[in-house]
Amino acid sequence: MTTVDQSAVNPLDNIRIVLVNTSHPGNIGAVARAMKNMCLSQLYLVEPRKYPHDEATWRAASADDVLNSAVVCETLDEAIADCQLVIGTSARERTVPWPLLDPRHCMERGYAEAAAGHKIALVFGREDRGLTNEELQRCNLHVHIPANPEYSSLNIAMAVQVLAYEVRMQHLSGELNNNDMADWDVPVAGAQDLERYLVHLEETLRDINFLRPEAPKKLMTRLRRLYQRTRLDEMEVNILRGILTSTQYWVRKAKADESSEAGGTAAPNSGVDGAE
Structure with a gap:
């Protein structure tokens, strides 16, 4: 069995952006562009309404490499099957509260685990209603972007840009002090x-x-x-x-x-x- 030297793996390659049931193809292209701005390349699409599509390609601008390598999945379970840490974006409080972090602290933890070789999924929901309760229950953590409470609606590409920026800043800082499972003796379950x-x-x-x-x-x-x-x-x-x-x-x-x-x-x- 061949082992992978995790020190030679770019932690950013262990982080994937997962879009669930995106309705507008232009948003997919805009997300690809936001990802490439911050050196992320792993894009997973769960049941996109229209993809591939010319508008997605146009909105991606020069990030067509990210767009063209996107993995299309039929279900969220398929998109996150091999991930050890799944983070869902949530814009509202739940009847049963889940561990909820802001983008900076969330990406501190996410990047640290990516650097340790864990596969990380950042999951974004539909433009009009986000992720369902069932989908959020597939996640280990929830992240909330503290936008203006009087006008909190974010375009999906803007939300991806916020989290991707925090990932990028962690990558540049190299501070890996939040991973309590870095030296674990057995791989974390997917x-x-x-x-x-x-x-x-x-x-x-x-x-x-x-x-x-x-x-x-x-x-x-x-x-x-x-x-x-x-x-x-x-x-x-x-x-x-x-x-x-x-x-x-x-x-x-x-x-x-x-x-x-x-x-x-x-x-x-x-x-x-x-x-x-």
Whole structure:
């Protein structure tokens, strides 16, 4: 197996800009231009409404290399599958709050992890309504640009420019003092592995009758927040999934044994109905 010398990798190459369901092709071109201004080159497009398109090329000006190398994905999960840190842009408060940073502190952390070899995704939503709650729950962190509260609407290219500028300033300063996982013994789990674990967790909670229809609606949202901010590594995910698999085996075996011995009598509920 060939190993990559991370010291020889430009940290900026580990940072990708992800645009979700962009409706105006000109905005895609403008984002490519903003990225190239700040030496970023990894552009991912999730279900763009119109791409490729002449207006995207025109708005990109001399950043057509960034535009032409863009990776088009069908889903956000596909775009972030191999990323260890996913940062979603959010313009409003949520019922269940998520770790929220301003652009400068967010990019301090993001760049430090990129320098350590982690793949970082900066995710931007639709022009008219941003990212959905479900999409934001795929993110480890949320970033908010503190614009004028009386006129806070930013064009998507302007928002990308703000974060790309902060990335650029971190690159020029070389200050890598915010990465607490730089010397970790096992790689941080990617978004795809974490999502598979969360799906497995929900399935297991239903198997043990903990997660029932009458349970708090945001229970899984809160569990997602817990695991997204914990930053599990690959071995930890494997251990947790092993625990879930073993739990499922014994629960299903017990239910089968009970059903055969008691003529199908159901086991008592063991979950909680606690208020949200």
